[in-house]
Amino acid sequence: xxxxxxxxxLPEMGQEEIDEVSDTLRSGWLTTGPKTARFEKAFxxxxxxxxxxxxxxxxxxxxxxxxxxxxxxxxxxVTSVYTFTASAEVIRYLGxxxxxxxxxxxxxxxxxxxxxNRLFSVGKGDTVKGIIPVHFGGQACEMAAIxxxxxxxxxxxxxxxxxxxxxxxxxxxxxxxGDVTVFSFxxxxxLATGEGGMITTGxxxxxxxxxxxxxxxxxxxxxxxxxxxxxxxxxxVVAPGFKYNMTDITAxxxxxxxxxxxxxxxxxxxxxxxxxxxxxxxxxxxxxxxxPEDTHSWHLYVIQLELEKLxxxxxxxxxxxxxxxxxxxxxxxPLHLQxxxxxxxxFKPEDFPVxxxxxxxxxxxxxxxxxxxxxxxxxxxxxxxxxx
Numbered sequence: 001x002x003x004x005x006x007x008x009x010l011p012e013m014g015q016e017e018i019d020e021v022s023d024t025l026r027s028g029w030l031t032t033g034p035k036t037a038r039f040e041k042a043f044x045x046x047x048x049x050x051x052x053x054x055x056x057x058x059x060x061x062x063x064x065x066x067x068x069x070x071x072x073x074x075x076x077x078v079t080s081v082y083t084f085t086a087s088a089e090v091i092r093y094l095g096x097x098x099x100x101x102x103x104x105x106x107x108x109x110x111x112x113x114x115x116x117n118r119l120f121s122v123g124k125g126d127t128v129k130g131i132i133p134v135h136f137g138g139q140a141c142e143m144a145a146i147x148x149x150x151x152x153x154x155x156x157x158x159x160x161x162x163x164x165x166x167x168x169x170x171x172x173x174x175x176x177x178g179d180v181t182v183f184s185f186x187x188x189x190x191l192a193t194g195e196g197g198m199i200t201t202g203x204x205x206x207x208x209x210x211x212x213x214x215x216x217x218x219x220x221x222x223x224x225x226x227x228x229x230x231x232x233x234x235x236x237v238v239a240p241g242f243k244y245n246m247t248d249i250t251a252x253x254x255x256x257x258x259x260x261x262x263x264x265x266x267x268x269x270x271x272x273x274x275x276x277x278x279x280x281x282x283x284x285x286x287x288x289x290x291x292p293e294d295t296h297s298w299h300l301y302v303i304q305l306e307l308e309k310l311x312x313x314x315x316x317x318x319x320x321x322x323x324x325x326x327x328x329x330x331x332x333x334p335l336h337l338q339x340x341x342x343x344x345x346x347f348k349p350e351d352f353p354v355x356x357x358x359x360x361x362x363x364x365x366x367x368x369x370x371x372x373x374x375x376x377x378x379x380x381x382x383x384x385x386x387x388x
Contacts, residue, residue, distance in 0.1 A: 008327035011192035035248035047175035049200035051207035054246035058184025058197035079132035106288035112145035138297030140169035163299035217241030268298035304361035
């Protein structure tokens with residue numbers, strides 16, 4: 001009998017999430033309200049950040065963070081070329097330009113030496129405002145080196161932690177190191193609410209600005225205005241803000257996903273260990289873990305095929321996995337290969353050779369807490385059959 005298709009990613013939802021959403025629907029308060037405030041408080045406590053601000057996507061969070069630190073037209077912001085387009089497109093939202101940097105071939109993260117070289121090569125007339133390190137796959141970037149470079153030059157660090165929950169760098173929790181950190185709760189992420197995100201910061205100033213700008217530039221939360229015992233109908237628009245607030249329906253899911261986060265991470269880490277052992281003799285490179293003592297979220301498990309030893313291409317491997325009923329993906333197509341970025345800045349494929357080589361070899365295998373032991377064994381068996 002043919003086995004059912006095993007998707008690349010699936011969220012794990014339980015009765016707790018269902019009951020909390022139902023309670024929200026029955027309450028009559030569906031938009032930003034008590035559940036969002038509860039989620040923010042619990043998230044701030046887990047990460048250890050003074051402020052946690054819920055938004056409707058990680059992309060929205062990055063946009064708000066850049067706006068809060070003062071990025072504007074003509075500015076430059078440095079980030080990885082090996083990331084999803086959201087990490088860079090938010091820079092363009094503000095009329096600024098990204099300065100792309102190549103990656104470390106082992107971790108797929110920003111290479112600090114290449115970052116330093118890029119900062120030194122910036123033109124005299126250019127104003128670099130910040131750095132967006134991307135914690136690829138759930139492994140922390142070398143934050144000590146990145147923060148050192150940023151502080152030397154007076155740059156703000158906005159961490160793209162879409163993959164990195166929970167995650168640590170040199171024992172420090174991601175969400176407490178940079179000036180602002182942004183998490184994503186998209187359906188495939190370690191904590192999934194369908195859509196949604198969270199911004200953490202230790203800055204009172206940035207937190208105030210983000211809170212105002214996430215909801216139309218209004219100086220009072222809608223929850224405060226409608227639930228006070230004293231009439232608070234009056235409000236003021238103090239800036240041209242955005243519509244980036246999280247709903248209580250979304251937060252209701254997040255409240256219970258957060259409680260399960262450590263269990264989710266432990267399961268993904270176990271799966272990664274099983275893959276590592278099973279694939280050790282195959283013509284591929286398993287993910288490199290830079291600091292085993294730190295927490296790796298294992299949002300992604302990316303293998304790099306040693307194509308020189310194979311008679312099939314990367315794309316053919318993906319097709320064969322699909323024929324066997326197993327979903328895979330590729331993280332990521334480097335931004336300098338994408339038409340918009342390529343054409344706007346005149347990039348050639350060879351401009352970022354490490355990113356290009358990693359991309360040509362990369363395949364992301366399923367790794368999520370809902371996978372059964374049989375699912376894991378099925379992935380292992382199929383990969384071994386195709387590559388042996």
